[in-house]
Amino acid sequence: MARGEIVYNEAKKVSVRKETKVKKFLFSPKTAPYIFIFPFVVTFVAFFLYPLIETVRMSFYEIYPGESTFVGLENYKRLWNPEFFTALQNSFLYTILTLVVLIPLPLFLSVFLNSKALPGRNVFRSALFVPVLTSVIVGGIIFKLMFAESDMALANSILGKLGFEPQQWLLGRETGMFLMVLLASWRWMGVNILYFLAGLQNIPKELYEAAEMDGAGRIKQFLLITVPLLKPVTVYVLTISIFAGLRMFEESYVFWQNHSPSDIGLTVVGYIYRQGFEFNDMGFGAAIGVALLIIVLVINLFQLKFTGTFKQED
Amino acid sequence: METKANKVQSTLLLLFFIGLSILTLLPFAAILLASFKPSSELLRFGLNLKIQPELLTLSNYEYIFTEGKRFLVWYKNSIFITLLFTVFSIFVSSMVGYALAVYNFKGKTLIFTLVLLSLMIPVEIMMLPLYKEMIFMKLVNTYWGVILPFLATPYAIFFFRQYALGLPKGLIDAARVDGCTEIGIYFRIMAPLMVPAFGSMAILQAMHSWNNFLWPLIVLRTEDMFTIPIGLAGLLSPYGNNYDLLISGSVLSVLPILVVFLFFQRYFISGLTLGGVKG
Numbered sequence: 234m235a236r237g238e239i240v241y242n243e244a245k246k247v248s249v250r251k252e253t254k255v256k257k258f259l260f261s262p263k264t265a266p267y268i269f270i271f272p273f274v275v276t277f278v279a280f281f282l283y284p285l286i287e288t289v290r291m292s293f294y295e296i297y298p299g300e301s302t303f304v305g306l307e308n309y310k311r312l313w314n315p316e317f318f319t320a321l322q323n324s325f326l327y328t329i330l331t332l333v334v335l336i337p338l339p340l341f342l343s344v345f346l347n348s349k350a351l352p353g354r355n356v357f358r359s360a361l362f363v364p365v366l367t368s369v370i371v372g373g374i375i376f377k378l379m380f381a382e383s384d385m386a387l388a389n390s391i392l393g394k395l396g397f398e399p400q401q402w403l404l405g406r407e408t409g410m411f412l413m414v415l416l417a418s419w420r421w422m423g424v425n426i427l428y429f430l431a432g433l434q435n436i437p438k439e440l441y442e443a444a445e446m447d448g449a450g451r452i453k454q455f456l457l458i459t460v461p462l463l464k465p466v467t468v469y470v471l472t473i474s475i476f477a478g479l480r481m482f483e484e485s486y487v488f489w490q491n492h493s494p495s496d497i498g499l500t501v502v503g504y505i506y507r508q509g510f511e512f513n514d515m516g517f518g519a520a521i522g523v524a525l526l527i528i529v530l531v532i533n534l535f536q537l538k539f540t541g542t543f544k545q546e547d
Numbered sequence: 548m549e550t551k552a553n554k555v556q557s558t559l560l561l562l563f564f565i566g567l568s569i570l571t572l573l574p575f576a577a578i579l580l581a582s583f584k585p586s587s588e589l590l591r592f593g594l595n596l597k598i599q600p601e602l603l604t605l606s607n608y609e610y611i612f613t614e615g616k617r618f619l620v621w622y623k624n625s626i627f628i629t630l631l632f633t634v635f636s637i638f639v640s641s642m643v644g645y646a647l648a649v650y651n652f653k654g655k656t657l658i659f660t661l662v663l664l665s666l667m668i669p670v671e672i673m674m675l676p677l678y679k680e681m682i683f684m685k686l687v688n689t690y691w692g693v694i695l696p697f698l699a700t701p702y703a704i705f706f707f708r709q710y711a712l713g714l715p716k717g718l719i720d721a722a723r724v725d726g727c728t729e730i731g732i733y734f735r736i737m738a739p740l741m742v743p744a745f746g747s748m749a750i751l752q753a754m755h756s757w758n759n760f761l762w763p764l765i766v767l768r769t770e771d772m773f774t775i776p777i778g779l780a781g782l783l784s785p786y787g788n789n790y791d792l793l794i795s796g797s798v799l800s801v802l803p804i805l806v807v808f809l810f811f812q813r814y815f816i817s818g819l820t821l822g823g824v825k826g
Contacts, residue, residue: 262723262729265650266649267652269645269650272643276695277699280677283680284677284680285668285673342567345564350557351560351564356568357567359812360568366805367801368757370758371776371801372574375575375577378577378581380593381594383593385592385593386593390595419571427816427819427820476669483760483761486760487780490780502669502761505671505675506761509675510678515675518675522675523672525669529669530667
């Protein structure tokens with residue numbers, strides 16, 4: 234019996250030792266980081282790397298339910314069509330127009346919102362920020378109704394008072410683009426102001442004092458100090474705006490549910506959605522995706538090169 | 548003279564920003580006003596700012612609790628998805644960001660590069676295989692199908708890393724001497740120090756999830772699983788016989804975020820600026 238007890242105790246010791254070993258292995262500073270990053274690695278491989286590679290693979294296949302045939306570059310050849318060009322044109326025009334509005338305007342406004350000459354500036358910052366809290370869908374619903382065809386609707390009634398003809402906003406190419414850019418500008422103005430305000434905090438006040446002593450006026454100070462020193466923020470805003478512009482889908486979907494008259498609202502992502510999900514032409518949809526990926530990566534590289542972001546990171 | 552000129556300038560600036568703020572908030576006023584008018588008015592005349600006391604009614608809101616009950620289902624779905632996504636994504640992302648900031652380990656640079664890389668590639672291009680994966684995993688038309696692929700959010704990882712870089716590392720060594728395990732150090736010592744970061748990211752992730760559109764549109768197939776934006780977008784048919792629900796639903800969907808914003812404004816702001824501008 235005594236012997237049995239000893240054996241039992243020995244076994245227990247071994248198991249305890251094993252347990253602490255496992256515990257030590259799991260919780261040591263060497264292995265712990267791998268436990269921490271494990272969920273990222275799994276989701277990255279499963280929901281990013283795999284679908285990315287699969288997108289590229291699918292783009293070389295014609296895919297039917299249950300079977301798929303290798304078609305080489307056939308899907309890419311099909312990209313040479315007017316619909317895709319319309320989508321590209323719309324996405325690029327939209328991106329450029331949002332850049333034209335959403336960089337200089339917030340930069341300018343943020344300078345005033347940073348100035349002590351403006352009483353109650355925190356209230357204005359909040360007021361301009363509120364639109365981003367709404368979804369594109371709800372914001373779009375409101376805009377769609379404000380710009381409705383009736384000449385009693387808000388936009389047309391203002392036009393009427395000014396003596397202009399009421400517009401069919403959602404039917405024209407220019408007015409349709411205007412609405413999408415307006416919706417995006419309304420939603421993002423406050424956020425970009427916030428970025429520029431954060432950048433303004435990093436500019437030393439002494440620079441302005443020195444400039445004033447040298448007799449530089451406000452405008453000169455703005456152009457020679459504020460604008461150049463806000464460059465990192467401007468580059469950041471530029472980068473995320475281009476990215477957001479090229480992947481735009483919702484601003485168009487809310488106005489036309491992806492079926493706009495003569496495709497005035499068709500974007501590249503909208504085209505993926507149409508071909509891939511509505512027409513079930515997954516191979517072609519994947520090829521559009523790859524084309525968009527290449528465009529985004531090329532623009533990214535150009536930007537990094539010209540704005541010198543690589544050098545800054547080193 | 549000098550101060551007088553300043554005063555004039557200041558007043559002009561004030562007037563300009565009052566005007567701009569009114570313009571910015573005008574759409575909210577318009578929809579709030581319209582939600583108390585009969586939906587037939589809206590369908591015929593669009594949104595306008597005419598106050599017509601004789602027309603004011605609560606019928607659009609009553610509709611939600613009578614024929615429009617599906618909106619309550621969408622609301623419930625939105626709440627569940629937002630809660631699940633927010634809790635799990637900040638849990639996962641914070642651990643990754645923390646590990647990247649605190650430890651030196653093999654493959655660290657690779658992992659960080661992958662995080663940055665996934666910030667540079669739009670997920671929209673890989674929706675098709677991702678959807679096929681959801682079919683394979685039987686996650687189509689489920690909450691988890693909406694949430695799972697995006698749990699490890701690159702922006703949040705980046706944000707937590709930036710935040711954790713500023714934490715006092717001495718505490719870690721002290722805890723190790725006391726025999727605390729690494730996991731214990733994270734949960735008992737470091738995570739509590741990261742509460743402001745958790746606040747910022749929770750609010751941003753919740754807002755993102757509440758307003759998210761494209762992926763839920765793809766994954767959620769039946770009306771009883773829709774979230775608010777998907778449901779509302781579905782009401783936007785050109786024949787518009789759902790405008791009562793469309794308009795009261797829009798108001799009710801914005802309301803919770805507005806309330807959260809009023810109370811936690813600074814978390815919104817630090818969440819948006821810390822990751823971006825300093826990075």
